Amino acid sequence: MGSCQLPEGTPNRNGDECDVVMNLSASQRCEFVKNTPDCASDEGFIKYPVVTFCLFPPNLLPLAITLYVLWLFVLFLVLGLIASDFFCPNLSAISSTLRLTHNVAGVTFLALGNGAPDVFSAMAAFSHPQTAGLAIGALFGYLGLYIAYVLTVIVSAYIYNRQKHQLNGSAQTSGREQGEILPSDSYREIQSASMQAHDDGEYEPLLPYTQSTAQVFLNAINPVDSRTWRRQHWSAKVLKVIKVPVEVLLLLTVPVVDADKEDHNWKRPLNCLHIITGPLVCVLSFQSGKYGLLLIEGEVPVWVLILCIGVFLSGIVFFTTTNERPPRYHFV
Template sequence: MDLLYTHSDEGLDIVLTYLYSNQITTVHQTSSGKALNCPVAPETQEPQRPQVHCVTGSLCAADRCAFVKSTPDCSMEDGFINYLHVAFCLLPPNLTPLTITLYVLHYQSLIVSSLFLLSFCPNLSAISTSLHLTHNVAGVTFLALGNGAPDIFSAVAAFSHPHTAGLAVGALFGAGIFVTTVVAGGVALVKPFAVASRPFLRDVIFYMVAVFWTFVMLFRGTTTLGETLGTHSYTHTHRLMYTRIFLRDQDHNTCVLVCVSESEYRPLLPYSESTSQILLSSLNPVDNRKWRRKSWSWRVLKLLKTPLEVLLLLCIPVVDPDKEDKNWRRPLNCLHLITAPLMCVLIFQSGIYGEYMIQGQFPLWLLTLLLGLFLSSIVFCTTTNDCPPRYHPLFALLGFVVSAVLISAAASEVVSLLHMLGVVLSLSNTVLGLTLLAWGNSIGDCFSDITIARQGYPRMAISACFGGIIFNMLFGVGLGCLVQMLKTHSYVQFESEGLLTWILAGSLGLSLVLSFVIVPLCRFHLGRAYGIFLLVFYVIFLVIALLTEFGKIFIV
């Protein structure tokens, strides 16, 4: 509000001019304090400032840095790197294409890191075994959360701010369309088969209800605590039904598909290694025998992954119940008691606890380091190299927590990075969510499900297509909204991207309805024609979505 004072020549009238968002109200006041025939603006109402969105396309290069710094919609508080500040303030405008290229490569590395963290999912199996959980309960809880961790944490990170909520909506709906069309179509093309009628219809119906439920929340623009808790209960109901049928024919969990370890070579005669040898061998991710018989391309890829693998081996303890010694590595596990808690403190919530001072005097990270050293010394002095202690399963819980924190941090960086790309390229968050974020989170499902189909298990692959995305959508939306409610103590507001959101939800619903009608008409036989139909459907959807984004399709 700007307040302009003007005084007349006689000194009797004072003109007070208020500017309220292009509306001017003038109050003439005499020296006696009486108003003269002019409406008075209510004193209790504050002027509503129009929300300024983070759009820099119409600004010149010199003004973009100041705009990014002063606009709340451009803030990036949940990431380690302020990508907008780097793009518009640190680098010159002529390097924008190079900046975009480097950010895309960084985005790919974050996606690969998130997928690689899933290789530590033996901890989930170890936790369920230690708690004596049934396969049904383990599938509903730990294993489902482990397989869908990238999608769920990306949704939670996106829902943390209103200006990135479109990423979550686009990613969850976009991943649903991608998996139910491209992945399911690829399975049908690779291995035509007859799908089990009852499980297929059950999954399609459950997913249609989930899509409709989410669509209603988007249409209303808000959600309540009851609806959020309802999504969780609905998710667990489906997962319980899913695991009861799936595990009837399958004794091992789905996580084994990702966690199949490389070929083990055991000596015929056991020998005792020293503590230093155990530590060095535990931190070496390269198998010498496998290295010699692999191609040069595999070796190059392995060299690129080795630094990340060594870092994760240093920070994440892994308990494997399928191994004879449960993967007990005494010196490395003692080191984990120092590095794992310290990693959580430095990484959680974008490192805000790394600078936290207890009572303003003692840093939290130093206290964590001292406690880790104390526990590590006790474990090292009370255990041996050959026999794991009785509390060894607790390391699985520690490894699961560290993996979740790292995946959450990677998801926050992905969301911040995609938000920056949307600002630079003038793209909406929804279209970035249904393309880059959805593709990145679903690429692992695509490869694993098609590989399963090639191995002769197409029914398992098609069940995984529907079972995973139902859990990810409902749990991602529910958990993201619940976390936001706990932070703000109010309802979650959704800002719709307009026509694009309705096209996204409508296309997903239409694909499910068509599958619900076509598959029974084909007597539940999924052939190559059905696979081609699904792929064509996805291409048409993607073209329509992009045309809508660039203004070629609009509502008059």
């Protein structure tokens, strides 16, 4: 009772595989994905089969596929954002703290972070017989993308070096015509500084000023730089608008220690908030949130215990530090 019967003559290898849903009539698909265990997945927050066949009418199936393609594009943007703004600075800070060379960090932490998504996705795919072929295809498709990536890097380096030599030659020729020779590096620095001053129309204040705790927090979670926004192309602005909600969410939950900055990216109110939000995100993301909802002694959920511990530690850090200077344990 509650299960769908396949029409007579419909090919069926197992009887419980979710991929036979397309062999059913449009009126049976929603009930089928709801009652078939193979269509249920505990590895994500979005139930794609239910959304596709229960929320969208049958005639809007192409629209659902189009939205999924756009959603995949957004996920790739998020992945690139996480790698560039959150993973790489933290990797640099870890390497500096442990006094590792760039080569050692590249073959250890960078390799681990780069290969972890492929390893875990392959393990998840091989755990189900119907997706094993997808895992093999994904692994070889990773190899194909890597070859394309290497070729892109080689071609880009060639183009960059060629343009660099042309720029140096034109700068030296211009200097000879004026009776003096400007070093290429100095020429580019002067040109870049003049262009930046002309485009920005504003300069950094010469004297530092003390910001309040609220100002430090608001500036720390603002991912838009007003000085560069006006110079960006409209396509870059569109991508930025798409990434802003994700950036704000990541800024509120992921701590970043940047060794290239003078204060190592110490933002006292935001870093204190990270002590609360970071563990909460981890415990509510593990096993699609089911782990965080487990009850301790049948009464207290796990996420409540994590929240209380985070608030306690956050209060200690907040009242024992200042906005101007990071504590000695900031690298943790």
